[in-house]
Amino acid sequence: MSDLQGPVVPTPDALSALRPLPADAVQLSATGLLGGWQARNAEATLPHCIDQLGVHGNLTNLRRVTGDADAEFAGMWFADTDVHKALEAAFWSGTASGFVDEVAALLEKAQDPDGYLDSFYQDPAHRDRQWTELHYSHEMYTAGHLIQAGVAAARSAPDDPSAQQVLSVARRFADLLVQRYGQSNEVDGHPEVETALAELYRVTGHRPYLELAARFVGNRGHGTLDDSRFGPRYFQDHEPLRESTEVTGHVVRMQYLLAGAVDVAVETGDRELLDVAERLWDSALESRTYITGGQGSRHRDEAFGDPYELPPDRAYAETCAAIGSFQLAWRLLLATGKVKYADEMERVLHNGIAGSTALSGKEFFYSNPLQLRTGHDGSHEDAPSQRLSWYSCACCPPNLARLMASLHAYLATGDADGLQLHLYSAGVVASGGHAVQMETNYPWDEQVTVTVSETSGSPWALSLRVPAWCNDVRLSINGASARAHVEAGYLRLHRVWHPGDRIVLTLAMPTRLVSAHPRVDATRGAVALVRGPLVYCLEQADVPAGVVLEDLSLDPHSPLAVAFHRAGPFPVTLQVPVRTSAVPDTGLYGAWPPPATTGPSAVVTAIPYFLWANRAAGPMRVWIPLSPSPR
């Protein structure tokens, strides 16, 4: 077994139901959907991010500190984090070594003797503000991303000098934090350093990092942060996390805080804190999560919003929030082994996260709405009509790069019992003397074929997740159909395996009409179309000319067909029976019941949500109104 590791590696003594596999245990095939994304990331997204860091001055900001540039400081005050995230992505990816070497040297040179490293607050004009405005400064958030780059360096390239350099820089900053905040009640306005410090402890075994992470988790919620204009809930400073029962405030901050809390909980054996994280996760899933897995209903403060407040058109659903949700679910899956976390990883990955990135891999959404209206003003960054190549706050693209570069690490786990496959895509999983090959065109196809390629002579269990959306699972082993006994969400196949043993898992994917809880006012009288893990949507490009997308309604009693395409950007589309409505002339408000306005029927194509906005900019909707019942 290799020493290489991926993100989130609990120590052997941690609370942990499942163990992550070594970083090179899973090899995704670029012919599969996930492997395709990972390959695109290495070929397009990460190089694009590195390019943009040059264009937008992020690297120059650091060169100002070293005296090698004299331009104005450029971008957001936490612009360094985009560098750190791209660096982390480069380590996981094992590519872009020129960038890695350059940045490693630059960071080392820019770091202050005491370990401080933040090009905004090292600016002579801002230096006196260091550590004085934690509610706003993102200094520890920046440190956190630097530390995560250091962790990635250590786990992915332990023998590489540049990696060692980055780890050293990260440790020096972490040591400064320990020295400065080890006895403090203060906390940063933007969580992130908690999980980073816990991970650094895992890499180094240096316990003060873990203790500081635990301290920061506990420090939050005591009102020590200067009030923001959004109130203390914005950064979860309104009540101690342990007393919280519901997610609230800025979504990414909440997700990152919970990730740190889980890391601390499992490493310190703090089951109570782990319970808190599970409870809050449940609260998010019960009333504050879009059908895409996106979270965050409000643009104003990038916040969760009230329970059941889930407007499709004004979904904020930040890409980073979806990434945070995925990373949190992975931590909870490792800690508890509960399938619901893997189910959510699948949903948010295939919809909320995947939808953020253009087919080119070089354009991105920051917010991920579930509806774009006719007449939408998509002229600025907040809610653009199409993906943009970069943002003034460019947190999402390099965050995508680091996730996609490490995506293989989230596919499977191991335990004393054997291997667990949580996500399906073509590739190889090999660990602990066992190896299997996955052949599948999932989620376009229903079948996943798993072939044992390496095995010990002893019995072991191959566990295959059966998604919660699947009501009809079939199994065959070596050509003979077998009983598919699903226990706690997994098919656990325990036996002595032989090389060449072939398991075919069929997860039936009828198109489902889904409705939301009746308290979700924003989608009342509408359904979403879902096939397998994929949410579908209607896009203006597929609607007959002259028809306004908003005037289509779905006839739920007409048959709906699935179309498979060998070529083109949309491998599987749905053929949706709709009716068009004449626009009533009663104005904006009129007497109920409204006049019947249902017009001719038609069939329009629905495409996977994650592939929207890859043609001409235009209206889109996930939730489709139901045609009025005939009177």
Add this chain to the structure above:
Amino acid sequence: MSDLQGPVVPTPDALSALRPLPADAVQLSATGLLGGWQARNAEATLPHCIDQLGVHGNLTNLRRVTGDADAEFAGMWFADTDVHKALEAAFWSGTASGFVDEVAALLEKAQDPDGYLDSFYQDPAHRDRQWTELHYSHEMYTAGHLIQAGVAAARSAPDDPSAQQVLSVARRFADLLVQRYGQSNEVDGHPEVETALAELYRVTGHRPYLELAARFVGNRGHGTLDDSRFGPRYFQDHEPLRESTEVTGHVVRMQYLLAGAVDVAVETGDRELLDVAERLWDSALESRTYITGGQGSRHRDEAFGDPYELPPDRAYAETCAAIGSFQLAWRLLLATGKVKYADEMERVLHNGIAGSTALSGKEFFYSNPLQLRTGHDGSHEDAPSQRLSWYSCACCPPNLARLMASLHAYLATGDADGLQLHLYSAGVVASGGHAVQMETNYPWDEQVTVTVSETSGSPWALSLRVPAWCNDVRLSINGASARAHVEAGYLRLHRVWHPGDRIVLTLAMPTRLVSAHPRVDATRGAVALVRGPLVYCLEQADVPAGVVLEDLSLDPHSPLAVAFHRAGPFPVTLQVPVRTSAVPDTGLYGAWPPPATTGPSAVVTAIPYFLWANRAAGPMRVWIPLSPSPR
């Protein structure tokens, strides 16, 4: 006829279908709803505002300029405007003379020799920024409110020395604007000065003020304003107003700009510009106005939002936007005589505006949502659970004060033909040798009794508006029923009138179930209850204990009763047949059709929307889901 005048008095040569009456032509009775509001304003709201100006440092800011205070500058950089608006309110109200005298002297003393007056930019620390950041500074917006105070001074108390002092101060600032910007292409980020300058022209006859107003209307839309983070549409700088076909951006800015455009159009005889204003007003009413008359669907940038984007829960619907809508509609009514503008004045006044103020007259909403959810985080100013006594940006309360103080001026108009009554409330209307008394408990009662108390011997027309919501209007004159011939929205009764002639107008008010245009996704499958001009709502206080408001649905086929109350805060309530729903255990998303969950029936009370949040803070909703049809 008196010389006293109210807001918006076009010159005799202006394009004007109707003429405002002198300011003292209408006397509202405090026993009527509108007169009660006006009395409450004089007794509670205006004194409260004056008090808060002291508490929050607005007056001290000006005393810093005169050297009479040395506190830190307090509040928003445009804090002076709250002083100016309260001063304007005091003039219209004819009360608070101590405040008037004090502020008049203070403003005169604080004014720079060249006429400049803005306590933020007169601060030595900011003085070098004067006129350098027009996209942000609100300097002309501040000047505009000062000028409007001067206009109110001149019209309401022409012989009062303090009033003369305020008019002089306002003119000096206006003269500075003419001198500085008379040949400029620049424009302020926040419209307001346009209408103020046009009104000052009307008061003074000094044409350069009108010319500058016209210039500013034309200057906007050429991209001269530094981009805000919300893009140029935010301040309507993306295209010239004359080329615009739809309202967009920050609602208050749009409303104030249109008010200025109408003033300029009617004074310069610019029918094309008037058409533009009408077209944009139509676009707002067609797809971007709440059923309360509120406008603004987005908290982030206080903006209109996309067409048909009208979420009840996240309605921004700023109080100032509703006031702006009312003031714009009045201008368009005067210019065109079209009843739709008076209809909208009635709607927004009785719902969107009235709902902003607590029964006490001392607490206010800034945003006016149409739904407040169970679990709402109402802990901060943006979307509080209850009205607050003041806001860090306190534009709304003094804006309410100035509107309510001048409310009588918006009731009726005159023309060569006679009198037109647009709004109904108990009071007297006397102008041009004609006088009528209105006796009514409208909108609680359906009947308005108009008695002629003074008349010439010649025939003249008394015109009574018949609201668009009314399908059943009855008329009697001196006890005999008469044919109610409604023409273009008015009953025009033309004859020789005699003192004591008694007209009884009955506007039938059956409770109406109203649904929104099918493109309004946010209220699909729900209805609003409307009686007369009043929108109703359900409030948690009226729901049986243990029942969650969100779980109620309305059975549209069960009878709905109206209850009249002699005492208590709610003169007329509705008794609404509802069903309770058990919460499905299918989670947030489940297969369509959802399981039937309709529970027992009940009858709950609905109260007028404008009276919500006068009891314990709790959930509220205007749009009530319809019970599922029995299968």
